Amino acid sequence: MGEFELIRRHFQRSGVALPDQVALGIGDDCALLQPAPGHQLAVSCDMLVEGRHFFVGTNPASLGHKALAVNLSDLAAMGARPLGFTLALALPSANDAWLTAFAQGLFALADAHACPLVGGDTTRGPLNICITVLGELRPGQALRRGAAQPGDDLYVSGRTGEARLALELLLGTPWALEHAAPGTLPRLRERLERPVPRVALGRALAGLAHAALDVSDGLAGDLGHLLQASGVGAHIELPHLPVAPDLQALPPALQLDCLINGGDDYELLFTAAPADRTAIEAAAQASETPVHRIGQISAALGLRLLDAAGQPVALAPRGFDHFA
């Protein structure tokens, strides 16, 4: 199977209508998109490398889903509406069954967000998946990470930590094997391999919330980026952090580590004015996305973790660094 045949067979979908924003799809030197009049364009790009971002032998349908999900999550964190994406794929060989499953996982998520594949590149090489996603939003409505204000409420969508526990179980880490309840891996693994990008919530928050980012490297580490960009500090009231049922059996220190240093959560972390609490609740309901108010932004720099008695808890925050 040649390169053009591979693209035709797996990535050109003759029976599927392209959304209105696509003036020209796959097959020319460029794709052509027509953003809504006056809108800004949001662009993000993520590269997934085998053995680094996913295990050798990962289910290709999950991989197709996740490669797009992590990019849609960046659009969500900006408050943008998805327009389309490009896919560059390096493959050790043109494995038909692998490509069929990968495309299925990819397109199921793309269709759910009306975010079509508009172009890309395929080549032979060590397995590498690079997606660039494009979205649009009205000028002035973007959720920038530097826009947090002292006094803002601090929120997180969904819940964090399950992907981390799944990862530790798959790595065979002793504490995870010891404390995770039997039979939880399939459910936890779904959280690691099939993250749900919070696109609807992000769009509902655009122009309403102040700062936002998506939690990919751990809640504490990513919050640190938001605080630094905004020149502010924050506290988190730990009892307000939602704890997944599968994390409830963990010893407190390990549970907390999963919750705030987990990684691969793809939840939205955002701030908003206390006066907008009702509007934030309405945005959460309209987007059918659970949202928890977990703390507050302060003028004083630094991140403080507070226990149920309001006392500081020590825990070194750490995010994931690909070159550490």
Next chain:
Amino acid sequence: MGEFELIRRHFQRSGVALPDQVALGIGDDCALLQPAPGHQLAVSCDMLVEGRHFFVGTNPASLGHKALAVNLSDLAAMGARPLGFTLALALPSANDAWLTAFAQGLFALADAHACPLVGGDTTRGPLNICITVLGELRPGQALRRGAAQPGDDLYVSGRTGEARLALELLLGTPWALEHAAPGTLPRLRERLERPVPRVALGRALAGLAHAALDVSDGLAGDLGHLLQASGVGAHIELPHLPVAPDLQALPPALQLDCLINGGDDYELLFTAAPADRTAIEAAAQASETPVHRIGQISAALGLRLLDAAGQPVALAPRGFDHFA
């Protein structure tokens, strides 16, 4: 050096002003671009893999240049104005000298086209460079490959074949070593490793030429794609193909193979109405890009190569296929 430090040191350029179309650059979940009112967006994406698209040990400055050049060439082939690009980079290690040179080659070309780096991703992994470029153009002005008309003139910019001869010399192919003049490699290698994207010509042709594409896989093979997309045929008058000085010593069959099956040329192949010959010449002059009229589009399908006497020449066209 961590991932964030690597990005800060090599890819965030504090002293360089961003062009007006960039509302927000590197450092948030997404970059924000503001296309001109009413314009369409052109998007293209290319992935370069070490050992496949470039030799192990290729000069990193050349690599930075070429990775962006091949993407700008796609914009040129569409007639689009560059807006910005994202870069995803997988690196075996964070080699400071390599990154410094790579960034130098990349930014020199980016600056020449006012096409800033607006976002991306870096990770550890087998060397892989994936760039997605964004451009803008007026609706209806795109140079699509399916727009050739019977009777159109067929043009190519610059000249083809030198990159192919450079590649064969670097591979140590006997015919190349036998026939290439001594001392030509440095010059030829520049043509392989530092292609000049024909952005100014492409923009001058937008709304004037009919069909266009960029020649990356060999003139004959890429012309085949244009003909197929347009449902037409063509002939090329071989004596009208420009021959670089360094190719003139080659035996005729090898010379022809370089000219029409070369690959890595990144010249524009385009068609236009004979009534627009003066306008095409003006576009070539305005963009300071040599252009040659090499043949004509026909209603009869197929590609015919004609010699000086108008007699057909047999040569199997072939393009490069990454999965063949």
